Amino acid sequence: LPFVQSGNSPSEESEERDKDQGQCPRACHLCHMSPRAAQGRQQSEPVLLQITKAAPIYELVSNNETYQALQDAMMSMLWCSGKGDVIDDWCRCDSSAFGTDGLPTCAPLPQPRLKLSYTYEPSSSLVIMEWNHTEPPIGVRIVDYLISQEKVTERTDHSKVETETLLSFVDDILSGARSPCVMLGDIPNLLSSSISMIIRCLEPDTTYMFRLWAVDTTGRRSSPSEVTIKTPCPTVDDVKAQEIADKIYNLFNGYTSGKEQQTAYNTLMDLGAPTLHRVLYHYNQRYESFGEFTWRCEDELGPRKAGLILSQLDELSPWCKGLLQEPKIGLRRMSLKFLSCRYTDTKAFGLNWSDMGQDVHKACDEQTLTVMYNDYGEPKEL
Numbered sequence: 001l002p003f004v005q006s007g008n009s010p011s012e013e014s015e016e017r018d019k020d021q022g023q024c025p026r027a028c029h030l031c032h033m034s035p036r037a038a039q040g041r042q043q044s045e046p047v048l049l050q051i052t053k054a055a056p057i058y059e060l061v062s063n064n065e066t067y068q069a070l071q072d073a074m075m076s077m078l079w080c081s082g083k084g085d086v087i088d089d090w091c092r093c094d095s096s097a098f099g100t101d102g103l104p105t106c107a108p109l110p111q112p113r114l115k116l117s118y119t120y121e122p123s124s125s126l127v128i129m130e131w132n133h134t135e136p137p138i139g140v141r142i143v144d145y146l147i148s149q150e151k152v153t154e155r156t157d158h159s160k161v162e163t164e165t166l167l168s169f170v171d172d173i174l175s176g177a178r179s180p181c182v183m184l185g186d187i188p189n190l191l192s193s194s195i196s197m198i199i200r201c202l203e204p205d206t207t208y209m210f211r212l213w214a215v216d217t218t219g220r221r222s223s224p225s226e227v228t229i230k231t232p233c234p235t236v237d238d239v240k241a242q243e244i245a246d247k248i249y250n251l252f253n254g255y256t257s258g259k260e261q262q263t264a265y266n267t268l269m270d271l272g273a274p275t276l277h278r279v280l281y282h283y284n285q286r287y288e289s290f291g292e293f294t295w296r297c298e299d300e301l302g303p304r305k306a307g308l309i310l311s312q313l314d315e316l317s318p319w320c321k322g323l324l325q326e327p328k329i330g331l332r333r334m335s336l337k338f339l340s341c342r343y344t345d346t347k348a349f350g351l352n353w354s355d356m357g358q359d360v361h362k363a364c365d366e367q368t369l370t371v372m373y374n375d376y377g378e379p380k381e382l
Helices: 010-018 064-079 169-174 238-252 256-268 273-292 295-301 302-317 318-322 357-363
Strands: 084-087 090-093 127-132 140-153 163-167 181-183 194-199 207-216 226-232 328-339 364-376
Touching: 064 084, 127 207, 127 226, 140 169, 140 302, 163 169, 169 181, 169 194, 181 328, 207 364, 238 273, 238 295, 238 328, 256 295, 256 302, 273 295, 273 318, 295 302, 328 357, 357 364
Parallel strands: none
Antiparallel strands: 084 090, 127 194, 140 163, 140 207, 181 194, 207 226, 328 364
């Protein structure tokens, strides 16, 4: 937009008139013809617009044809990257504004911003991802989002990944067709454009990369938005681990019958590595004077069975092993609401991003999921 300029003094204006003026090409229909040019001179002189207020350029032009041309050009630059014409609320791209895939490229497709939930922290098997649905009033219509989940297979090289899942938000998640490990959280409504998804079935202490693309009516994808996260260590119930440590001591104490040996073996084999680490910790804290845990296992169960049990201890990373040596590990539970959706043909009722809540709630039931977290060490005083 042009802005107000202070007027020149008479001497300055005279000096400006003495300078050579620029020339307009004769073929330019946007140039105003000066009286001398209209009398047959070969070239026309540009007219200086006296601007006294801030206004769009096309409002300063009185000629209707020039006004419309300037308005169309500005609309094209604003919504169609200057490579197409605005028709109603969409862009008709020039022939030069098509990609190698044959799809039009003149209307910019906004990149969604994927992020972790600020409300719920990741657990060892679950994360909540969020983004806002935004689209321009003119140019493109977003009709879907694609979500990719990849597991990083080498911790030292995040470029090597194993593709696991690629889901369509509309066809796979919103419709409830194929998403046993992905559930709806928040959906857009008249007050908010936020979308959130609950992604389950993740492995503890593992790095994942998530990508999000917006998809328009032509099938064109936006640039991806990426989030990489490492899930926390496996969750343990430390109270249960203490009880099992007491149980194993009682089974090993005194004469151990064959039945008691088998009970101890089955109990320890079913624990899993995280809980086994805590059983070992509590056993040695309380009963090491009667024999260290690994030695007692070998003595009571034999080297082969003890080896099978103790080999589970190596399944965890050094980081998680270190955390499991904390004197106190608390268990915290949180309730997480989600939408459990039955299969629905979303195309049957159309897709209105700004107010999809009413239709979605007809096909989805609100349920609650319990999520568990560990707090390591003594709780900090506020």
